[in-house]
Structures are given as structure tokens and as C-alpha cells.
Amino acid sequence: MAKTKKRFVCQACGSVHHRWQGQCADCAEWNTLAEDAPATVFSQKHDLSSGGRMVEFVKLDQKGEDLVRRPSGLEEFDRALGGGIVPGSAILMGGDPGIGKSTLLLQTAGNVARAGGDVVYVSGEEAAGQVRMRAQRLGVAQAPIKFASSTSVRDILTTLGSMEPPALLVIDSIQTMHSDTIEGAPGTVSQVRGCAFELIRYAKQSGTALVLVGHVTKDGNIAGPRVLEHMVDVVMSFEGERSHQYRILRSLKNRFGAVDEIGVFAMAGAGLEEVKNPSMLFLSGRDEPVAGSSVFPALEGTRPVLVEIQALIVKLQSGATPRRAVVGWDNGRMAMLLAVLESRCGLNFSSAEVYLNVAGGYRLTDPAADLAVAAALISALADKPLPAKSVFFGEVSLAGEIRPVAHAGLRLKEAMKLGFERGYGPGNAGEKPRGLSYDPLTVLPKLVDRIMGSA
Template sequence: MAKLKKRYICQECGYESPRWMGKCPECDQWNTMVEEVTNPKKAYGNFGGTIINRPLTLKEVTIEKEERFSTGMEELNRVLGGGVVPGSLILIGGDPGIGKSTILLQISSQLSTSKLKVLYVSGEESLKQIKLRAQRLDTNSDSLYILAETNMPIIERSIEEMQPDVIMIDSIQTMYQPDITSAPGSVSQVREITGQLMHVAKEKGIATFIVGHVTKQGSIAGPRVLEHMVDTVLYFEGERHHTYRILRAVKNRFGSTNEIGIFEMKEKGLEEVKNPSEMLLSGRPIGSPGSIVIPCLEGTRPVLIELQALVSTTNFGMPRRMATGIDYNRVVLLLAIMEKRLGMQLQNQDAYVNIIGGLKIDEPALDLGVIIAIASSFRNIEVDPTLVAIGEVGLTGEVRSVQFIEKRLMEAKKMGFKKCLIPKSNMKGLAIKDIEIVGVENLSEALQWIF
């Protein structure tokens, strides 16, 4: 029998040490080193079975068209890159109550109705609890099998007997391998279980969805290697007390990581939002200073967002800056540009910038809209409600060009906007009717045209 080894493992980053330490030298977290007793590691290579691998030249490797099957949800297909690839390992993370288990059961229902055999394994709910949630979601299929189990050998035996097309694991932190003495959810358990699921998925060509819990910092709990082992990492964003949810890919070996899917949580589960621009602009105030609409691009999809700014005189020696949905440092930089290039005295003003709807946008094309919103609130003058603005702003106050300008303008036109302020360098070759397009070279020219 192999000798058991004792070691101390950081539960935040997975750092291993032969002795206990109060502070992890890798992630600098305190009191995260936990003693674990483990067996020698197993090997999970040779996904093809018993055939011994040999090196091949690049010309010898043949590929076929990537087979995908639809999840039945267009928003999810978009985020995954067109559908689910057989044999892929997909990790879904998000805050508690955000809707991870709900979307997993909805995906299972959609796939089972398309003649695919689905095994839903839950370590957090009993069979009756899953049945009650399935009734609420109107889920009832003969091809959907549910299993309430956390013991990995039993789960593997069920997979071997059933030979499903898709496996759902809810969640990875509740599963355990009896050979490892550490508690479920520990670094060793999560690494071992993920390795076994990866072996099953690749060897048998079974698409596997895994739910992962997140830490207080917003990252998926467990070792960082978990995100490296899987093929796709999806994050659910949004406030659980609000109805809208955003599904974003942060890693995808089979598609782009720029796409997002937008859902709305309703009584019967998550529903796709077909027109996110209309959703994000609903309830927009008319005639209020500090509000402007900006056409952004999320992957290949143009989205109109409402950005609001509030500027008020500070009561303290140091003015307060706050940004929600946009990079804080970018807002501070733009405020400095406004003071230097436009002569606005903002050093004694509190400034708050917010993107409505819970979206997080990091493209520099928001710069011009942010400055216009702040100037509108500072001067207490409203912006034309039929106007959209877009452009990157340099440190000298120039307005620089942005990509895919026609796609952005067409979305603004579709939503009924009549005027658009864009960089002058983007004016070449534009031929869009029924919308007034104005090109500007710098901030002074832009604000003079608006106000």
C-alpha cells in the first residue's frame, strides 16, 4: 500500500508546504493553510484509451468540422461560440442565488427534449427538491435523469451504466473522493474530482457542465488550476435582488471570450433578452442633466447603454470619486483631462459615474460619453435625449476613432436616435440615412456643439 503523505495546502491558491505557516507565501492570505492527507496522484492522461500515444507531425493530424449541439438557448449558444462541443468541460460560476442551478436545469430540460440523454448530479439538493424546481420550470422529460450523490466512485459507476450525452455537476465543491481524507471543497478534493471528470469527458466524448462557488473576492473557490483544467469558464453577473443576469465567458477554447448573454429571472426561470438595448434603456429619465446614451460593442453585438453622472460640491477637503460599471482609474483620468483641457474646476466637486443595468464596460470608446455626462451634470444642462455619443479621448483632449462605427450607428438608428457625435476620423465612407452624424476632433468642439 502506498504511503500516505501529510502536507499543508492553501485553500485560496493551492500552494503546498510540508509544514504549517500562518501566512501563505504565494497569495499572502492569513490562516488558509490546512493539513491534508493524500495518496500519490493518479494519472489522467491517454484520453483515447489503451492505445499508446506517439508524436505526430502537424501534417499527419487530421481534423474534421467541429460538431456542436444547441443548448436550446440562443444567448447561451452565443456565449459558448455557437453551441456545446462534445467532450468539453464547462465551468459556471457566480454568487449564491444568482441562478446557476436554475440555468443548469433549464439547459438539461432543453437538451433532453432534443433526444440527448442528460444526467443531472446534485450534491446540494435532494431528489424531491429538484423535482419541485423542475415543476416550477415546467421541466418533464424521459431523457433527463437526476442523481443526488456526492461520492465520486458512485457517480462514475452511474455514468458507466447510463452512457449519457451530457453531465451536469452541481456543484464541484460538494463532491468528494473517499481515497482523499480532506473535506469536500478542499483544494485536493476539487483538483482530484475535476481531473476525473475531465478524464471521463475527454475519453467518452461527454459534454460536462460544472457549477463552481465563488469566494468573497468574486473568484471561483478552490485552486486556480481548476480554471486552467476546464475548456470554458462562464461567470454569472448581476445582483440577485434584481431580475437581469449577464452571462460572460472569461475563457473559451472553442469560441470568443467577448460575447455576453443577457437573461431575465422570472417565475418560471431564466428567459432570454432578445433586445438588450431596449431593456437597458427602459425607464430612462428625459430632461435630466448628467444622462447620455452610448453605443457599445460586446463581442459582435452592439448594445446601447445609459451612462449617468452626478457632480456636486464636496463637503470635505478631498473630493470623492466613485465609478460603477466602469474603471475607476479611467474616470479619474478623464476628470483630470477636463480640468486641464476644458478649464472646468472639478477639484472641489464630488463625481459619481454609473452604468445602468449592472453592465461592466471596459472599452475606451466610452470616454466621450463620460465627459459629456459629467459636463452636463456640472453645468446642470440636459443633453438632447435623441443624441448618442462615442469616442476615445486622448490626454491632449483629442477625440480618437473607434472600431465598428457603422454597426454601432445602425443600432442607435434602430432604437430611434436622431443624432450621433463621433470622432471626425470615423466620418470617412459613412453612408447611413435618417440619422444626423457629427464628427468632432477635440473635446472643446464636442461640448460647444452639444451645449
């Protein structure tokens, strides 16, 4: 019989090593290697073609029972999921501590329970009295939610097996769960992987929608093995800044809907409130045009959101080192855009400090924001406000060309709905909505001419 080999798994990144060492070679963390359960080693003579159970095959082209999505009672939550909760799905939700994950799920559980669905809420972090206090503040204390405070997966699955499968099962959180069949403390790679596997298997077999709350690392990634994100059907991130009241529920992976779909909430005293028109939230306070301010029609999944981009240019005396500060956008992309403005447009930013901010604490990842950022930078440098009621979008290449972006018509339609009258963007933007003027731009110097007033 072949000798079983020991292996050590990093508790920070999940990488596997064949011997223990003080520092992980992949993530450079110290004292994170722990011995994992020994893997079974099969010899070449071992035959796996017999001794197992017969697997039942079904034809995908034959008619079967259609899965009907269950509404959560929160339209923004359903939007991020792609239209509602799919029975038998496994959802992983991550977010910073105190951002409101448990609040959102408790409100969702209360809505589903009051709509007639059987809901089980299991917390490994809070006692029943603590959750009851929060439920009273959120107004869901009268909802028939079945609550349990437990960390043993065996006990949870045994209890669920003795009752009718619930419509919704919430586990808060997966890092606190423990299985007595796996060595290691709760939160280790082997424990998280094993506990999640057993819970997901129960959800698939019973048709129960499973929601797993996941802790995040200091880098914002979900703690534990990366395989956890592959095991679930939906990965969601609950984002927001503590200094702002809004929260964004973003879909990072979705087997049943569009990726990068978002739902917007506002944190209030009685819990999370839905924001039906997030564009008005991010554009609040715009009374008169000011230099260095532009409006960008961003696209999150299928939802257009108008956000304000602010730029500030501070001239320095000779010899001082200029500073670059970016909030809500990629720092490297701004450096690239500044280089294009200097090289292709003849503008001088090298002797000035540059500050860029996306209003409302919003985070932009859309490459179409290049033109709006460039417009804000040019406006701040020239100290001239941009044309009133105008939006800017388009991707800027290193040659200074303005390239087309996806769903230009949808962006312009949202801008016109909110009272904007003019749009600036790439030349082939497709069909434009009636009632909105559109100025096509092919190269970045043309935008400089528009703002500087020479054309």
C-alpha cells in the same frame, strides 16, 4: 531513494509552501495551509522513456469526423458559448449564490433532454425532491432528465461507465465532489483539482459535454485552484444584481468561440427568460432628455448593447471634502477622466461631489465608454441636456485626444436601428451607416464646446 518532501497548499489561493505557517504569504489569509499529497521525487537516473503505453498520433490535415454543436434550447446560452454546446467540451460556470446558475442549467438540461439528448444531472447540494420542485416551477418536470444526488466521483464515474455516455453531464457543484483516492475534505485545492481532472478525462474520452458549477469567493473569483480554469475549455460567469431582474452570462474563456460574448436573461417567476434586445432593457424609461445623461453603444463580444450613463454634480461649500461615487464603471478611470477634464478643458470638479451610475446595474469594461462618461459629466456640470437621440463613444487619452475604437460601424448601426439619429466619436470611425449623422471629434475640448454651445 530520495526523501519525499512535504508541501502545504493554501486553500484560499492555491499557493504552495514547503512548511506550515499560520498565514499565507501570498493572499495573507490565516489558517488556510493544509498538507497536500506528497509529490513523487525522481532521481536523475530515473528513465521515463520506457514502460509506458504507445501514444497514437493523428494528422490534423487528414479528414475526420466533424464535431457538430448541440443547441441548448436557449439562444442566449448558445450565443455565449459561441453557437452551441460542443461534444466532449468541459464548461465551468461560476456566479454568486442565488444568482440562478442551477436554474439556468436545469432549464438547459430540460431542453436538451426533450430534444432527444440523454442528460445526467448530478447534485451534491440538493436532494431529488428539492430539484423536482424547482423543475415543476420551471416547466421541465416532464423532461427525461436522469438525476442523482451524490458527492462521490468514484460512484458517479462507475455508474456512467455502465451506461451509454450521455450527451450532457451537469455537476452541481465541483466544490462538493469528493474522491476517496485524495486526502482532504471536499472543496480543498487537492480535491477540486483531482475530481475535476477525473470528470474532464471522462468527458474527453466519451464525447460527453460536461458542465461544472463552481462556487465563488467574496471577491467574485471562482473558488479553488486557478489551474481549474486552465483545465476546462470554457469559463463562464453568471452575473447580475439582486435588485435587478436581468442576468448576464459572460464568456471569460472559450476555446470554441469569441471571448467576452454575453447572453442576457431576465429572472421571472417561471425561471429565466431570454432578452432578445438587451438595449431596450437598459434604455427603458428615457422619455425626455435630462442633464447628465448620455447613451453609450457598448460592445460585448460581437453584440452591441446600448446603455445609459448618468452623472450628477453637487456643488459644495468651501472647506468640505468632495465625494466621488461610481457604480458600474472603474473608479480609477473616472478619476483619470476628471483630471483630464480639469487640466485639458479648464473645467472645475474639485469643489463638487461627482456621482456616476450605469443604468440597469450594467457593468462597463469597454474603454470606449470614456467619451460617453465625459459627455455625461460635462452635461451635469453645465446643467444642459445632451442633444436628443445621440450616442457617444471613444477612448480619451491623458492628452485629451479622442482615440479610435474597434467596430465603430457596428456600434452606430445598432444605434440607428433603435432610433438614434446622431453619433459622436473619433475622427476615423470607418464606414458609417446611411441615415445617421456623425460628428467626428479629435480632442476633448471640442466636445465641451458642443455641449456648452460655444461652437
